[in-house]
Amino acid sequence: MSEDQAELRAAELEAAEAVLGALLTPGDSSDAAFMEIVEQLETADFREPRHQVVYDVACVLRTRRDVCDPITMTRELERRGDLARVGGAAYLHQLVQAVPTVYAAVRYAEVIRDASLRRRVEAAGIAAVTAARSGEGEAVDVAERAVEEMRAARDRGLAVTDAPLLHLDEFLAQTPEEPDWVIPGVLGRWDRLIVTGGEGGGKSLLLRQIMMRAAAGLHPWKKARIRPVRCLLIDVENSRDQARPWIEQMARGAHDEGAPIDPKLLTLEFLLERGIDLARPADRAYLARRIERAKPDLIVIGPLYKLTMxxxxxxxxxxxxxxxxxxxxxxxSGGAAMLIEAHSPHAVPGKRRDLRPIGSSLWLRWPEFGFGLSPSTEVGAEELRLVDWVPWRGSRSERSWPEQLCGGHPWPWTAIQYRGNAPIPGPTLTEEQAVRAGLIADQTYWDHEQIGQ
Structure with a gap:
C-alpha cells in the first residue's frame, strides 16, 4: 500500500467512526444529520464489517424513533449476539468520543461514499481487465459488460429512486413556489447576502439595522410591519462597549415606532476578545452550539476576514x-438567512472603489446576493452621507432593494428609491414631504394581515 493510499484509508476510517459516533449522539442536530446520511450511505459503503453492523443497527433504532446511544446500541447488539463482533460496549463509547462535531457528520459521510465508489470502480475495472484478457466471448460484449458494471458502480442501484424526467409542458404547468420569507420581498430562508465597503463606510451598521428592524417586526427599507424575526448577531470585530451605543439607539428607535423588540428574539455574540477561527473544528462546534440554542432565522456575521486566523x-x-x-x-440553523460583512480592496486614486470582497474569487459566486456601499458622487452627497447600493454579482432572483441610502436618525441609514429621474431630496425635506413630492417611492408595503401576523 502506497503512502497516499494509507492516508486515504486513515481518513476513511476516521470519517466512518465520526459518522457512527454522530448517530450514537442523541440530539436535534444528530436527528437532522441522520436524514441526510441515510440518503447518501448504504451499509455496504462502510469498509469494516463491524462498522456495517453498527450502522445497520443505528438505522433500525432511529427509524423506529428509539433512543440511539451507546447504552441502547449495546442492548440491541447483545440481543442480536453481535456485541463482541463490533468490539464491545467500550468501542461504542469510543465512537462517540471520536466525533469532532455532530454538525459535520454529513461531510464525513461524503468521505465514506467517495471511498466506497472508488472501491466499486476498482472492482469493476479489475473484472473488465480479467474478462478482456481471458479471450472469451466477443470484444463488443466484453466492452458492453464493462460499461454496465461501471454504471452499476456509479449508481449503486439508486437510479430506481430518481425522480422522473421533467418535460417542458410539465415545467410550464407548475405554479412557482413563493419563497419562504424571513423578510418579505428581501430575504428568504437559506439566502446569503454579502455586503462590502470601505473601512468606516457603515456596512456593519447597515447589517445591524436590518437585524434590529427585523427583530422589531419592521421592514428594513420601508415604513411597514412584518412578522418579527428571531435574530443572532455574531460580531468578531467590535467589543460590547463599542457596539452598545448604536444598539441602544436603534432599540429606542424601534420602541418609538411602536415596535419594541422582544429581548428573546435577539441574541448577541461578541467574539473580539475570545477570537474565532472557523478553520478549527472546536470553534465551528462552539458557534454551532450557540446557533442551536438561539434558533435564529436571521444570522448577521462578520467581517469575513476575521472569521479565520x-x-x-x-x-x-x-x-x-x-x-x-x-x-x-x-x-x-435549519436554513437561516445569513448577512455577512466583508471588506473591499483599498481605493485607487481617480477610480471608483472596487466593491468585490477581498480574497478568493470564489466569494463572487457563493452568495445569492452581493452588494457594496459606495459613496455617491452627486452634488450634496457628502452632507447627506449618500451612498449607492451597488451590486457586484448578478442577483439570482428579483428582490426589493433600495437604489441609494443616506444617513438618518435614529436609524443610521434611510433607503432612497427613485421615481423616474427625480432629483435626490435635500436635507431640508422630511421623508413625508419627499414621498408626497414623488422624490422617494411610497413606503407602503406588507402589513400584519397580509403576512399572517
Whole structure:
C-alpha cells in the first residue's frame, strides 16, 4: 500500500467512526444529520464489517424513533449476539468520543461514499481487465459488460429512486413556489447576502439595522410591519462597549415606532476578545452550539476576514474551508438567512472603489446576493452621507432593494428609491414631504394581515 493510499484509508476510517459516533449522539442536530446520511450511505459503503453492523443497527433504532446511544446500541447488539463482533460496549463509547462535531457528520459521510465508489470502480475495472484478457466471448460484449458494471458502480442501484424526467409542458404547468420569507420581498430562508465597503463606510451598521428592524417586526427599507424575526448577531470585530451605543439607539428607535423588540428574539455574540477561527473544528462546534440554542432565522456575521486566523485570506483553499464552515452553521440553523460583512480592496486614486470582497474569487459566486456601499458622487452627497447600493454579482432572483441610502436618525441609514429621474431630496425635506413630492417611492408595503401576523 502506497503512502497516499494509507492516508486515504486513515481518513476513511476516521470519517466512518465520526459518522457512527454522530448517530450514537442523541440530539436535534444528530436527528437532522441522520436524514441526510441515510440518503447518501448504504451499509455496504462502510469498509469494516463491524462498522456495517453498527450502522445497520443505528438505522433500525432511529427509524423506529428509539433512543440511539451507546447504552441502547449495546442492548440491541447483545440481543442480536453481535456485541463482541463490533468490539464491545467500550468501542461504542469510543465512537462517540471520536466525533469532532455532530454538525459535520454529513461531510464525513461524503468521505465514506467517495471511498466506497472508488472501491466499486476498482472492482469493476479489475473484472473488465480479467474478462478482456481471458479471450472469451466477443470484444463488443466484453466492452458492453464493462460499461454496465461501471454504471452499476456509479449508481449503486439508486437510479430506481430518481425522480422522473421533467418535460417542458410539465415545467410550464407548475405554479412557482413563493419563497419562504424571513423578510418579505428581501430575504428568504437559506439566502446569503454579502455586503462590502470601505473601512468606516457603515456596512456593519447597515447589517445591524436590518437585524434590529427585523427583530422589531419592521421592514428594513420601508415604513411597514412584518412578522418579527428571531435574530443572532455574531460580531468578531467590535467589543460590547463599542457596539452598545448604536444598539441602544436603534432599540429606542424601534420602541418609538411602536415596535419594541422582544429581548428573546435577539441574541448577541461578541467574539473580539475570545477570537474565532472557523478553520478549527472546536470553534465551528462552539458557534454551532450557540446557533442551536438561539434558533435564529436571521444570522448577521462578520467581517469575513476575521472569521479565520489561519491560511492566506486570498488563497482559494482558505476560502473553501471558510465557506464550508459557514454552510455548516447555516445547516445547523435549519436554513437561516445569513448577512455577512466583508471588506473591499483599498481605493485607487481617480477610480471608483472596487466593491468585490477581498480574497478568493470564489466569494463572487457563493452568495445569492452581493452588494457594496459606495459613496455617491452627486452634488450634496457628502452632507447627506449618500451612498449607492451597488451590486457586484448578478442577483439570482428579483428582490426589493433600495437604489441609494443616506444617513438618518435614529436609524443610521434611510433607503432612497427613485421615481423616474427625480432629483435626490435635500436635507431640508422630511421623508413625508419627499414621498408626497414623488422624490422617494411610497413606503407602503406588507402589513400584519397580509403576512399572517
Amino acid at each position: 489561519t491560511g492566506n485570506p486570498n488563497d482559494e483553499e482558505t476560502a473553501r474551508v471558510l465557506m464550508s464552515a459557514l454552510e455548516t452553521l447555516r445547516t445547523v
